Amino acid sequence: MEITVAELRKAFTKAGYITDEEVLITVYLSLKLEKPLLIEGEPGVGKTELAKVLASVFETELIRLQCYEGLDENKALYEWNYQRQLLKIQISKEAACGDDLEQNLFSREYLLERPLLQAIQSDKKVVLLIDEVDKTDEEFEAFLFEVLSDFQVSVPELGTLQAQQIPMVILTSNNERELSDGLKRRCIYLYLDYPSVEREVAIIQARLPDVGEKLSGEIARAMAVMRADQEIRKKPSVAETLDWAQALLAMEKDRLTDTIIEQTLNLILKSKADQKAFAKNIGSARLAEAARAEK
Amino acid sequence: MGVLVWQRLHGQKSKVKDYLEVNVVRFIHLLRHAGLRIGSGEVIDALQALTLVGVVERDAVRIALKSTLVKRPGEQAIFEKAFALFFGSPNKREAEEARYRKKLEQREEMxxxxxxxxxxxxxxxxxxxxxxxxxxxxxxxxxxxxxxxxxxxxxxxxxxxxxxxxxxxxxxxxxxxxxxxxxxxxxxxxxxQTGDEQLNALLDSVGRVDRHDDGSLLEEDMQNIADKDLPRARALIRKLARQMEVQIARRYRQSNKHKRLDVRKSIRHNMRFGGTMFHLRYRSRRIQKPKLLLLCDVSGSMARYASFALQFIYGINSVVGSIESFVFAEELERVTPYFREGDDFSTTMLTVMNESQEWGRGTHIAPVLQALRREYENILTGQTYILIVSDTKTMAVDDAVQELRQIKRMVKDVVWLNTLPAQDWQTARSVEAFSQVVRMYPCNTLSDLEQVMRQKIIN
Known part of the structure; x- marks a missing residue:
């Protein structure tokens, strides 16, 4: 696929990812400049989904590195298959062959490739998703931006391994901590916010065409009201919007009423504290009214 | 700098005569003065991005510059305003300049x-x-x-x-x-002071954007936070507490990296492989989490501070061993059980305020400390940190100091979070008296609260 903004728009829509010009142009720039794309935003706005869509649009593999506290190079880049090496030593002892054993033990055969190395060594241009990078330690982050600026890694026993194809790199962050300037400098940046009511209606319509236009609008407006409440901690995500729409579809409802909202509230707000905050600040009746009030 | 970059990208022959390139560099200059951190690498990216999207569509230019130059959510509003002004109509710019000139004149007159x-x-x-x-x-x-x-x-x-x-x-x-x-x-x-009158005028206008919505709340005296800002303040405390929790949890986890080989366990475990060390076993350091005992003054105007401090401390409950909380004015009252009922924080605070006898009374710290020492001796251990949130204004200061000395001997440390603004400390005798016995830190803004917890308690 030729990389242009228009082509990306077409392909994203075809894949059911409804988005705006800002996202499209930013993704386009990241691809053309071959720079990692750092996406920040609240949980559930579609950061990870963007990487999946890119992989499907370019019909390529998605390699995912899920970050967590304590993630280190061994889990992200490579490690030697220690157990296999030991077995080889045991077998060699009995077979009494040993001259080139050491060389063999540190060959590709004993190398366990982890996501970063897999992406660099892939023959095809892949999408490398480094998910929730804000959960890693600062030292791992420093190591990461070394890899991302040169797209090569050094394995002491094998030498430097250069990327065959520069992967499309997507980093996501929930903004739980500020990432270093070094990492940010190397990336194109995109802040993804919750979709506007109009865009959320379009998303529902694209994913669940059976949900009527009226109900889609009501769902989207209801979601916007809930997300605007400061006391609701876990704001409902786009995935939850779709779950809710699907549930309403299964219940054969075509309008939002306070009773339906009460019956299905636990699909959107999943903690006792959030449900209490909702009851206190908004309430089902007011939400139904706000949802039905078309601008 | 930017001009040189542009020349490097397009060869020396390309003369920077067109206003666009110079304007992009001036725009970046404006953003830097507005507080955005933009490195030279990002300037190169921005100029390259512009060559890709072209300069015909205004919105594409805006997005190209934004995605390469703005890397923090809090900077987005500044960028949007600066872009609208800088690349806006000349009339608008001239109006801004005229407004700024007038403002300068008025300032001089004043x-x-x-x-x-x-x-x-x-x-x-x-x-x-x-x-x-x-x-x-x-x-x-x-x-x-x-x-x-x-x-x-x-x-x-x-x-x-x-x-x-x-x-x-x-x-x-x-x-x-x-x-x-x-x-x-x-x-x-x-x-x-950008060195360019036109940019000064624009920067004056851009600078009026609330750069970081949370920034002003962080530095605001907690007592002065308006009621309408309370939900935002609570959300901010949750965010600060969460960020601190993540960092502390990471640090604890990091200490596991220096784990030591547990030779005894490794040998025992690998007996089944004939002594070949297939699976290594490690020892890691046991983490001692601090036990906190919170003593909050809820007399008169102190209630707001107490409420924020309690919310913050309970926000980081996963990285502290245990939390015991008390409120006081003239008498001591244990409020820990209220926080164990699983309600959201605002409801819990409301219950505490409604049911507590102490809220809004005068302060008398000495009998409060005495009651703590006598009735709760079992929780005053060598692992306990006592945090006192109070403005030190109390009756019978000397008696309170004596009580404090005795309690300090029983626990790991006593830290006083003083809500009196630091500039008023010199005039308050009680501050001097208490600070001779315990460590005292100013704590009248959310920023103070977060810093003192991070640097002085959890470390």
Whole structure:
């Protein structure tokens, strides 16, 4: 696929990812400049989904590195298959062959490739998703931006391994901590916010065409009201919007009423504290009214 | 710098005559002065991005510059405003420049007025630019009072130039009061200094954007946070607590990296492989989490501080061993059970406030500390940190100090989070008395609270 903004728009829509010009142009720039794309935003706005869509649009593999506290190079880049090496030593002892054993033990055969190395060594241009990078330690982050600026890694026993194809790199962050300037400098940046009511209606319509236009609008407006409440901690995500729409579809409802909202509230707000905050600040009746009030 | 970059990208032959390239660089200059951190690598990216999207579509240019230059959510609003002004219609820019010129003239007039009117025996008072601006903005009748006070003092018997510094500090004190009262109406920001008049005008306008919504709340005295901002303040506390939790949890986890080989366990475990060490076993350090005992003064105006401190401490409950909380005014009252019922924080606080007898009474710390020592001896252990949130204003300071000394011997440490603004410490005797016994830190803003917890308690 030729990389242009228009082509990306077409392909994203075809894949059911409804988005705006800002996202499209930013993704386009990241691809053309071959720079990692750092996406920040609240949980559930579609950061990870963007990487999946890119992989499907370019019909390529998605390699995912899920970050967590304590993630280190061994889990992200490579490690030697220690157990296999030991077995080889045991077998060699009995077979009494040993001259080139050491060389063999540190060959590709004993190398366990982890996501970063897999992406660099892939023959095809892949999408490398480094998910929730804000959960890693600062030292791992420093190591990461070394890899991302040169797209090569050094394995002491094998030498430097250069990327065959520069992967499309997507980093996501929930903004739980500020990432270093070094990492940010190397990336194109995109802040993804919750979709506007109009865009959320379009998303529902694209994913669940059976949900009527009226109900889609009501769902989207209801979601916007809930997300605007400061006391609701876990704001409902786009995935939850779709779950809710699907549930309403299964219940054969075509309008939002306070009773339906009460019956299905636990699909959107999943903690006792959030449900209490909702009851206190908004309430089902007011939400139904706000949802039905078309601008 | 940017011009050189552009020349490097397009060869030396390309002369930077077109206004676009120069304008992009000037725009970046404006953003940097507005507080955005933009490195030279990002300037190159921005210019490359512009060559890719072209310069015909205004929106594409905006997105290209935004995605390469703006890397923090809090900077987005500044960028949008700066872009709209800088690349907006010339009329709008000229209007901004005219507004800025007028503002500068008015400012100069105000400073001249203050210089002329605030003199002591013919000598001008040494006041900062901001103090002079405050003076110029207070109501005329109050200015008149201040002037007549200076005149009367200057005309007094045996009053000579030695009185100059004393009078100056009295005037400064009065202006400081006015500064606090007028803080929402006054613009005391310094004039922009970009070295370019046009950019100064734009920066003055961009600078008025609330750069980081949370920034102002963080530095606001907790007592002055308006009721309408309370939900935002609570959300901010949750965010700060969460960020701190993540960092602390990471640090604890990191210490596991220095794990040591557990030889005994490794040998035992690998017996089944004939002694070949297939699976290594490690020892890691046991983590001692601090036990916190929170003592919150809820007398009179202290309630707001107590509420914020409690929310913050309970927000980081996963990284502390246990939390015991008490409120006090004249007597001690244990409120820990309220926080175990699983309600959201606002509801819990409301229940505590409704059911507590202490809320809003006068302060008497000595019997409170005595009650803590006698009735809760079992929780005053060598692992306990006591955090006292109070402005130190109490009856019988000396008795309270004695009690505090005794308690300090029983626990790991006592830290006093003093909600009295640091500038008032020197005049309060109680501050001096208590700070001789325990560590005391100023804690009247959310930023103070977060810093003191991070740097002094959890470390």
């Amino acid at each position: 400073l001249d007025e203050a210089n002329e009117e605030l003199t002591f025996q013919g000598q001008p008072l040494e006041l900062s630019e901001q103090e002079k601006l405050v003076y110029a903005n207070i109501p005329e009748q109050d200015r008149q009072k201040l002037r007549s006070f200076i005149e009367k003092t200057a005309a007094g018997k045996n009053v000579d130039q030695h009185f100059h510094p004393i009078l100056e500090s009295v005037v400064k004190g009065s202006l400081s009061y006015w500064r606090k009262s007028l803080r929402n109406e006054l613009d005391l920001s310094k004039t922009p």
